[in-house]
Amino acid sequence: MSERAFATVYGPACMYGSLSRIGLLNVLRFLGSIPLGTVEALRFFVEEVGRMIVLLGLSAVWLLRPPFRGREFVRQLDFAGAQSVLLIVLTGTFTGMVFTLQTYNGMHRYGAEAMVGATVALGLTRELGPVLSALMVVARVGSAMTAELGTMRNTQQIDALTSMAVEPVQYLVVPRIFAVTLVLPLLALIFSFTGMVGAYFIASGWLGIDPASFMSGIRNYLGPEDITHGMIKAVVFGLMVSLVACAKGYYVTGGARGIGVATTRSVVLSSVLVLVSDYVMTSLMF
Amino acid sequence: MIVLEDVHKTYGRQKVLDGISFRIREGSVTTVIGTSGSGKSVLLRQMIGLEKPDSGTILIKGENIVNLSSRELNRIRRHIGVLFQEGALFDSLTVKENVAFPVREHLKLTEKQVQEIVDVRLTQVGLREHQDKLPAELSGGMRKRVGLARALALDPAIVFFDEPTTGLDPITRDVIYRLIEKTHAEDSRTYVLVSHDVGGVLRISDEVMMLRDGKIGWSGTPDEIRSTSDEAVRQFFTGSVNGPIRIE
Ligand SMILES: Nc1ncnc2c1ncn2[C@@H]1O[C@H](COP(=O)(O)OP(=O)(O)OP(=O)(O)O)[C@@H](O)[C@H]1O
Ligand SMILES: [Mg+2]
Numbered sequence: 131m132s133e134r135a136f137a138t139v140y141g142p143a144c145m146y147g148s149l150s151r152i153g154l155l156n157v158l159r160f161l162g163s164i165p166l167g168t169v170e171a172l173r174f175f176v177e178e179v180g181r182m183i184v185l186l187g188l189s190a191v192w193l194l195r196p197p198f199r200g201r202e203f204v205r206q207l208d209f210a211g212a213q214s215v216l217l218i219v220l221t222g223t224f225t226g227m228v229f230t231l232q233t234y235n236g237m238h239r240y241g242a243e244a245m246v247g248a249t250v251a252l253g254l255t256r257e258l259g260p261v262l263s264a265l266m267v268v269a270r271v272g273s274a275m276t277a278e279l280g281t282m283r284n285t286q287q288i289d290a291l292t293s294m295a296v297e298p299v300q301y302l303v304v305p306r307i308f309a310v311t312l313v314l315p316l317l318a319l320i321f322s323f324t325g326m327v328g329a330y331f332i333a334s335g336w337l338g339i340d341p342a343s344f345m346s347g348i349r350n351y352l353g354p355e356d357i358t359h360g361m362i363k364a365v366v367f368g369l370m371v372s373l374v375a376c377a378k379g380y381y382v383t384g385g386a387r388g389i390g391v392a393t394t395r396s397v398v399l400s401s402v403l404v405l406v407s408d409y410v411m412t413s414l415m416f
Numbered sequence: 417m418i419v420l421e422d423v424h425k426t427y428g429r430q431k432v433l434d435g436i437s438f439r440i441r442e443g444s445v446t447t448v449i450g451t452s453g454s455g456k457s458v459l460l461r462q463m464i465g466l467e468k469p470d471s472g473t474i475l476i477k478g479e480n481i482v483n484l485s486s487r488e489l490n491r492i493r494r495h496i497g498v499l500f501q502e503g504a505l506f507d508s509l510t511v512k513e514n515v516a517f518p519v520r521e522h523l524k525l526t527e528k529q530v531q532e533i534v535d536v537r538l539t540q541v542g543l544r545e546h547q548d549k550l551p552a553e554l555s556g557g558m559r560k561r562v563g564l565a566r567a568l569a570l571d572p573a574i575v576f577f578d579e580p581t582t583g584l585d586p587i588t589r590d591v592i593y594r595l596i597e598k599t600h601a602e603d604s605r606t607y608v609l610v611s612h613d614v615g616g617v618l619r620i621s622d623e624v625m626m627l628r629d630g631k632i633g634w635s636g637t638p639d640e641i642r643s644t645s646d647e648a649v650r651q652f653f654t655g656s657v658n659g660p661i662r663i664e
Contacts, residue, residue, distance in 0.1 A: 286504040293464050293498040294518045295490035 182377045185299070189307055189373075192300035199305050206309035210271045211316065217266055218317045219324045225258055226250065226325025230332045234339070243337070247344035248351035250329045251322075255352065255360045257412070259322035260314075264367035264404045267314055268397055272375035275306055276396040279379025280389035288380075303380060307372040314368030315361045322360065363411050367404050374400040417442045418463065418574065418606065423472035425458060432458045433469065434630030440623070443604040445596075447617045449652060450627035451661060456610040457501070459627065460578055463608070464498055465489045476574070494522055497567030497575040501582070503559035505551040505566070511538070512547040515565045522570060537565035541595055557588040561595065568599055577609040581616055589613065593620055614653050618642075626652065628661065 233249050279302060282288050291298045326348075333339040378396035382388050418440040425433040432455040440446045450456050461467045463474060465481050473480045476492055484492070505514050515534045519525065525533075538544040541561040551559055560580060567575055580596065581589040593616050600607050600620075611617055617624060618638045625635040626649055634649050641649060651659030 281507075285502060285507075286500045287506055289461075289464075289466055290498070290500055290504040290506070292466055293493060293496065294521060295493040296521055297486070297490075 211313035226328035310372035503563035
């Protein structure tokens with residue numbers, strides 16, 4: 131018998147053997163030992179993910195069909211984008227400043243102060259810009275969207291839209307998802323840029339790093355692919371954050387308390403998703 | 417005309433609608449009564465097409481809406497107005513914008529023409545001077561009146577009302593009933609109400625149906641209610657715990 135044939139016959143047979151040795155009874159015993167809460171939680175999780183996939187699919191369909199909700203889209207651009215700029219500038223500047231201090235602290239020990247600019251620039255554009263902007267958007271925009279859509283659901287405003295022959299997913303969800311997905315990369319850019327401005331002032335003003343070497347470090351080490359890397363992340367974060375926020379609000383149940391619970395879960399879930407997917411994407415694009 | 421044939425609806429293990437059949441005459445005011453939890457709102461949701469029944473047919477203007485795609489359903493919905501229980505006004509829009517909303521959505525009109533329609537409807541419900549307020553700045557009764565103005569904005573052939581007077585004082589209730597009578601008289605619209613306001617039901621309905629145990633237990637005109645020997649109907653209209661209707 132060839133080695134290959136042996137494997138095809140013997141492999142499954144062996145597996146069958148070990149399965150029967152485990153025994154049906156033991157399998158049942160194992161299933162029985164899973165606490166009921168686990169099954170419940172698993173079912174809940176699958177339902178939750180299913181709903182989000184459905185909503186994403188519906189949004190994709192309604193995005194392509196007229197009428198296009200230009201006014202709603204602009205309103206969401208304003209809310210998610212324009213009104214977030216100040217917050218992003220503020221957090222970006224401080225992040226850039228503290229990041230510079232900490233980086234200098236490390237680099238200084240090896241006499242590598244000239245690398246501070248490049249390190250801060252890479253960290254901001256590839257990592258901190260997209261991630262922290264996304265978290266700020268979760269806190270400011272995602273929570274508001276969940277609460278707003280949840281209230282609309284509870285007070286039958288979504289039913290009212292349907293009864294007036296206005297597709298609620300198209301009118302409410304599509305503009306929100308589209309706006310946030312578009313706006314988050316821009317906010318991430320602003321975050322990174324203002325972070326760099328903050329870094330520049332700390333480096334040249336306080337730490338006494340030569341401004342020219344700070345700038346040339348950035349010029350030499352920061353490439354367009356680093357910016358692309360950050361932008362790809364920001365787009366994915368934007369899509370995830372807005373989808374979670376909309377789904378949590380759109381499918382809310384259970385009155386005022388339900389809206390409270392949905393809003394909390396929306397914020398927690400999107401924050402966790404941002405950080406986990408950030409790791410996954412970084413390791414894929416490394 | 418609205419025709420229901422053998423409509424069933426179950427949530428989980430709870431059978432809410434258990435074979436509902438009736439016809440509603442065009443141009444009439446028909447009221448569905450029933451105790452709290454008897455399934456009146458559920459019945460309404462099936463007729464508006466917000467939910468699909470498990471089985472049965474619902475004919476509106478000759479079309480069975482149970483089998484329609486959402487696009488076809490939307491075509492029919494343009495001839496339907498709905499006044500929701502709490503008004504369901506869009507709270508980010510002013511009174512004026514709420515009433516203009518369905519008009520802007522479905523008719524290609526100039527801004528001036530839209531404003532004219534809004535003026536007519538808001539004058540009708542006596543709220544023109546409040547047109548720039550937000551829903552949060554209105555009382556419950558005013559919100560229902562704005563809801564009525566919005567429901568009538570597209571001049572629908574059929575209007576559904578979910579408990580139009582529940583939670584209002586007797587005088588505001590009278591205002592709402594007068595509005596319903598007035599707007600019904602102006603065109604040959606079909607009005608379908610869900611209510612448990614005994615006095616109002618007798619006053620404005622052409623036809624009354626009683627929902628009980630998931631079925632239409634009784635139906636007739638207000639005059640027939642006054643003279644009926646049906647124990648359940650008598651119990652409902654006298655408002656007594658003694659009788660065939662049991663509330664757990
Ligand atoms: N989405 C739903 N899921 C599960 N059960 C529901 C749902 N909607 C309604 N029900 C059940 O159906 C029954 C009828 O509810 P419905 O809201 O139609 O009552 P109602 O006659 O309108 O009462 P009320 O006069 O108090 O408004 C209730 O027992 C309710 O629990
Ligand atoms: Mg009800």
